[in-house]
Amino acid sequence: MTQAPKITGRLIVTGINIGLFPVLFFFSGLYYTDPSSTLVVLLAYANHLTRVGTERPPFSNDIYTLALGILALAFRQTNIFWVVVYIGGLEVVHAIKTLNPKPVETPSFQNVSEQIKFYVWRYSLGDIHDPSLSLAQPIASIGIAAVCNLPTVLRRFLWPHGVVLAAFAAFVAWNGGVVLGDKSNHIATLHLAQLLYIWPFFAFFSAPLFIPHILNIVITVYQKSTSLVRQQPSAAPPKRASSIHSVIAALVGCGALVVALLIVRFNTIIHPFTLADNRHYVFYVFRYSILRAWWIRYALSPAYVVCAWLCLVALRGSEVSQGRWIRSPFTTAPSETPPSIPSKGSKGTNISRTEADSESPATSTMLIFLLTTTLSLMTAPLVEPRYFILPWIFWRLLLPATPIPSLSTPSQTSAVGSDTNQSKQSKDGSSRGGNYLPILLLETAWFVLVNAATMYVFVTRPFYWRAPDGSLQDEGRVQRFMW
Structure with missing residues (x-):
């Protein structure tokens, strides 16, 4: 943790x-609901940080999560996106990252088909590619892992968010729209x-x-x-990667x-x-x-x-x-040592972050x-x-x-x-x-x-x-x- x-x-x-x-x-x-609405959503986010710090949140916390979600919707209906899509999405990723598959070395591939099969297999086990934004590449690993481990994801984290989403859908059906009050001037467009x-x-x-x-x-x-001014005519051309x-x-x-x-x-x-x-x-x-x-x-x-x-x-x-979640078929220089995996008995890895991180x-x-x-x-x-x-x-x-x-x-x-300069500064x-x-x-x-x-x-x-x-x-x- x-x-x-x-x-x-x-x-x-x-x-x-x-x-x-x-x-x-x-x-x-002023007499606006925005401060209270924001407070409830932030309470839901703080609760999310608590949930991802445990291996499996207790049922009482699921009920608390559900209550915060319903309360957030009572203040502003568009909060559904923040309490379900954003916080729920983060918990899906966390649930996948707690699967803890056994690490393996990346083999040599004879063709593209073998490479695709290997990475789909690893992604399906939860060995996903989710680097920091500074190393971002197009990724599909999280979707593969979520689909292949859907029961685990739903059981561990998502059911309270699913109930909130169902309650929102029921409200829209009953109300005839998302907005309470003046619907004519707030039509979704x-x-x-x-x-x-x-x-x-x-x-x-x-x-x-x-x-x-x-x-x-x-x-x-x-x-x-x-x-460039100081560079000699015989100097080496710039790196192709930079170009x-x-x-x-x-x-x-x-x-x-x-x-x-x-x-x-x-x-x-x-x-x-x-x-x-x-x-x-x-x-x-x-x-x-x-x-x-x-x-x-x-x-x-x-x-x-x-x-x-x-x-x-x-x-x-x-x-x-250079974190744990580097598993990309586009990586040209694989790590010499397998990434460290949280122990089976650990309470989980809190992947959520705040501004405290650099x-x-x-x-x-x-x-x-x-x-x-x-x-x-x-x-x-x-x-x-x-x-x-x-x-x-x-x-x-x-x-x-x-x-x-x-x-x-x-x-x-x-x-x-x-990376050399960055690693020195990090030390x-x-x-x-x-x-x-x-x-x-x-x-x-x-x-x-x-x-x-x-x-x-x-x-x-x-x-x-x-x-x-x-x-x-x-x-x-x-x-x-x-x-």
């Missing part, structure tokens, strides 16, 4: 910062543009956290340009830009509430951006892609983890996070910052501590094959967040500044809704600016 992280000043500041997250902080002072808007939202509120990564890029460019990596990155970037442009062209939805309610900041964001001129919405597409790239790069962290999250965790975020946003026609609260919190919890780089240290972000602890505290304090200051500004505008800048003839509307009630 993985020990709980030691409570440090860095963790305390991180917790304070999550509590100061401006959208959540602002609505904590495919709205993929939400998956573009979320990344600038993250980038704006978490701007201080990107400083180490931006500095890494600047330092890398500087070091490469300096080395291939650059080509793939460029192709992925261009593909993402094309997808963003297509979404903007065919799936930009402007909800009537967005244009009708000038109390919300989203009204002004839309009014002075994508509604300003037809071409602006297309011009913003590169910004969406860059912000998404920054958010995903931040999750990679600064360390490459290693990036597992690939499966990131895929489940992206799937959950997509499902929770893609059917909402209305763009509301409140809808981004839970995605931001879980992204923030997954974010590894990335220290501020220095010119004397080669950049970790861009280095392909820099002396220099990349474990030792100089990460200033970044966290800067995040604190940024949140305090944003909160102070929004509260000042809310309190000191009231206004009234007036008709074209100057008469008061909404019975003369005072209106105030808000998220």
